[in-house]
Amino acid sequence: MKKIAAVLVCMALLLTGLPQTVLAEKASVGSVSREEGYTGLKTINGKKYYFKNGKKVTGMHKIGNYYYFFSGAAKGAMSGGWKLVKGHFRYFDKKTGRMAVNRTVNGRRIDKNGIWVPVVVLDPGHSSKVAGGYEPLGPGSGQMKAKDTSGTQGVATNVPEYKLNLTIAKKLKTVLQKRGYKVILTRTNNNVALSCRQRAEIANKAKADAFIRIHANGSTYSSANGAMTICTTKNSPYMPSLYTKSKALSTQLLNAYVKATGCKKEYVWETDSMSGNNWSKVPTTIIEMGYMSNPAEDRKMQNASYQKRMVQGIANGIDQYIIS
Numbered sequence: 243m244k245k246i247a248a249v250l251v252c253m254a255l256l257l258t259g260l261p262q263t264v265l266a267e268k269a270s271v272g273s274v275s276r277e278e279g280y281t282g283l284k285t286i287n288g289k290k291y292y293f294k295n296g297k298k299v300t301g302m303h304k305i306g307n308y309y310y311f312f313s314g315a316a317k318g319a320m321s322g323g324w325k326l327v328k329g330h331f332r333y334f335d336k337k338t339g340r341m342a343v344n345r346t347v348n349g350r351r352i353d354k355n356g357i358w359v360p361v362v363v364l365d366p367g368h369s370s371k372v373a374g375g376y377e378p379l380g381p382g383s384g385q386m387k388a389k390d391t392s393g394t395q396g397v398a399t400n401v402p403e404y405k406l407n408l409t410i411a412k413k414l415k416t417v418l419q420k421r422g423y424k425v426i427l428t429r430t431n432n433n434v435a436l437s438c439r440q441r442a443e444i445a446n447k448a449k450a451d452a453f454i455r456i457h458a459n460g461s462t463y464s465s466a467n468g469a470m471t472i473c474t475t476k477n478s479p480y481m482p483s484l485y486t487k488s489k490a491l492s493t494q495l496l497n498a499y500v501k502a503t504g505c506k507k508e509y510v511w512e513t514d515s516m517s518g519n520n521w522s523k524v525p526t527t528i529i530e531m532g533y534m535s536n537p538a539e540d541r542k543m544q545n546a547s548y549q550k551r552m553v554q555g556i557a558n559g560i561d562q563y564i565i566s
């Protein structure tokens with residue numbers, strides 16, 4: 243009875259709009275988010291929060307000997323799993339919430355500072371020097387395919403695809419490095435001849451967490467526009483065990499790219515006809531960023547502010563794949 247009366251008084255005070263000091267005194271009766279001056283952990287509805295001077299904190303915080311993560315997206319609730327915290331990838335135990343240190347989680351080596359550095363290999367498609375001859379379509383395949391092709395070219399701008407691919411790859415490298423990745427490019431200029439198998443072997447050697455092959459599309463229909471991503475199939479004769487990861491990478495990359503650029507979303511094309519994908523032993527996708535055979539999309543892809551969105555979109559997609 244007494245408690246009910248106190249709550250009623252408190253509610254009445256709230257309704258009459260008394261000065262803040264009165265509300266502060268009664269705060270312990272009402273909502274926890276108004277805990278005046280409270281510092282420490284608190285469990286509300288089964289979720290843990292950390293209060294500092296009465297306010298819920300978000301981000302990474304040290305409590306005692308350990309670091310914990312309080313998710314801004316979850317309104318400050320303690321959250322486990324992989325997180326990107328101010329340019330560093332960290333892992334927080336899903337049960338205890340503690341940050342992992344000096345440990346390997348999901349095959350990912352976390353250092354003494356609790357940081358894991360993912361490796362991304364970017365492959366700017368084609369080159370002005372085209373690798374000649376043929377190579378097997380995939381490991382153990384009797385089918386031969388051209389080592390590389392010259393790629394497409396902008397119908398309006400005349401810019402060759404290999405040039406656009408390298409421009410985007412270099413900009414993407416800068417953005418990804420700032421986000422905590424180690425980035426390797428399969429080529430850094432337009433005068434290197436690389437076969438698709440060689441490109442994949444660079445990613446294999448680096449044990450890349452993601453191998454991103456950057457391309458632009460061409461079609462005989464000038465109206466065709468939009469982006470797609472390409473991965474191997476569930477029944478790939480080369481690397482069927484990679485399907486789930488490559489599909490997830492392709493899906494997340496395409497979604498984030500379309501969201502950032504506003505271009506038309508085509509689809510994730512699953513095929514075992516791409517030798518660079520077949521020779522890869524790491525999660526791989528090809529992004530076809532747009533159609534150079536479409537005059538409007540060709541011009542757009544040469545526009546600096548649109549390129550920024552293309553790069554942000556690809557980087558966001560990689561982030562989402564790495565964290566999920």
Ligand SMILES: [Zn+2]
Nearest residue numbers: 367393457458
């Ligand atoms: Zn291409």
